[in-house]
Amino acid sequence: MSLPSFLEMYKSLIAQPSISAIDKRLDQSNKAVINTLAAWCSDLGFTVEITELESVPGKFNLLAKRDPLNSAHTAGGLMLAGHTDTVPYDDARWNSDPFTLSQKDNKLFGLGSIDMKGFFAFVLEAIKTLEHKNQKAPILLLATADEETTMAGAQQIAKHQQLKPDHCVIGEPTDMVPVFTHKGHxxxxxxxxxxxxxxxxxxxxxxxxxxxxxxxxxxxxxxxxxxxxxxxxxxxxxxxxxxxxxxxxxxxxxxxxxxxxxxxxxxxxxxxxxxxxxxxxxxxxxxxxxxxxxxxxxxxLHDPIPAFHGQPDSGLVKLAEKISGQRAIAVNYCTEAPFLQQLGCETIVMGPGSIQQAHQPDEHLAMEKIKPSQKMITDLINKCCFEDKQKASS
Known part of the structure; x- marks a missing residue:
């Protein structure tokens, strides 16, 4: 089975509801999204681990890893992380079906289009274009549950004792501007x-x-x-x-x-x-x-989320600034970064789409941003996992 096209991946992810809500009448499992991502990762040669959340039965994390050829069980590498759930939606305020990817006015509309199912389509499209035989360091894909409510998925993965990536990029919508620190909640x-x-x-x-x-x-x-x-x-x-x-x-x-x-x-x-x-x-x-x-x-009202304190001069921040052409910034909203940072990895938040669209009716991705965002994500993976370290640092 070959990997679907970029837009087909996008369409499939949007079509599978995975709402997280404190109100149990609205809350949904993310299993369908996890299974879809697992199948695509397997097609790209990843080893896939699916884990049910201890604190939220019926919700699942996915951790997929692909080592360089002939280098099994290697540590380090780059982890690309995102959440599979979305917020609830107000049907009366949407002008299209939130679960049908639709195109209008040079925009892609759909619930989760930028917050943040779409990030997985960008990542898998990038990996598809990079030949496995040239891979030098592990690539990890993390897909979590319940970010929009309890962050239970990220809190559980932070306890994973064998997970030791060097770098982590969380693909929340930042318009591909690197974020090195943010407030808590x-x-x-x-x-x-x-x-x-x-x-x-x-x-x-x-x-x-x-x-x-x-x-x-x-x-x-x-x-x-x-x-x-x-x-x-x-x-x-x-x-x-x-x-x-x-x-x-x-x-x-x-x-x-x-x-x-x-x-x-x-x-x-x-x-x-x-x-x-x-x-x-x-x-x-x-x-x-x-x-x-x-x-x-x-x-x-929920488990408090600590602030994320990264270093503005870390190697990952400097690399992301070079690739994006943007200075790293601090933001007032919060993400899973403080939990994933506990794995000991340099961590940033950086992904396609604008935070102004997050949690809004008619959530969308501006289509003119697709190609430049795709290039930056591909370049980041290439620099971290495919180029020789000496060459990458020069």
């Missing part, structure tokens, strides 16, 4: 438990909305503290951010509110640990909890 619920009662006698209850007002004041002070205390100039937004994103409380105007919940989002900088941030959040609410014992709970 922490979402928390602040839940106030008061005591409901009839509004005509306020002293017989404990109004959770009034307590929440005090908590919000503390959080806004914490927001300013984070802004004034921490800063890294590489980032467009140089300080950690704290966003009050969602609030709900009470059920009727004539009842004392017995429960109120606020959801917040914090984006820590590299160097600001999740543990330190959690302690700051608890400290901000401590005095209120002392005043109203047991009224304030701080709950993680």
């Amino acid at each position: 922490m979402s928390s619920a602040i839940r106030i438990t008061g005591r409901s009662g009839h509004s005509s006698d306020p002293e017989r209850g404990l109004n959770a909305i009034e307590i929440m007002q005090q908590v919000i004041t503390k959080l806004l002070h914490l927001k300013e503290e984070l802004k004034n205390k921490y800063s890294i100039e590489h980032f467009a937004v140089p300080h950690p951010t704290l966003n009050l994103g969602h609030i709900h409380g009470g059920d009727n105007a004539n009842r004392i509110c017995g429960c109120c919940e606020l959801h917040i989002d914090i984006r820590p900088l590299p160097g600001l640990s999740i543990i330190e941030l959690q302690q700051m959040l608890l400290a901000a609410t401590h005095s209120i909890n002392e005043q109203y014992p047991g009224s304030v709970d701080v709950i993680d």
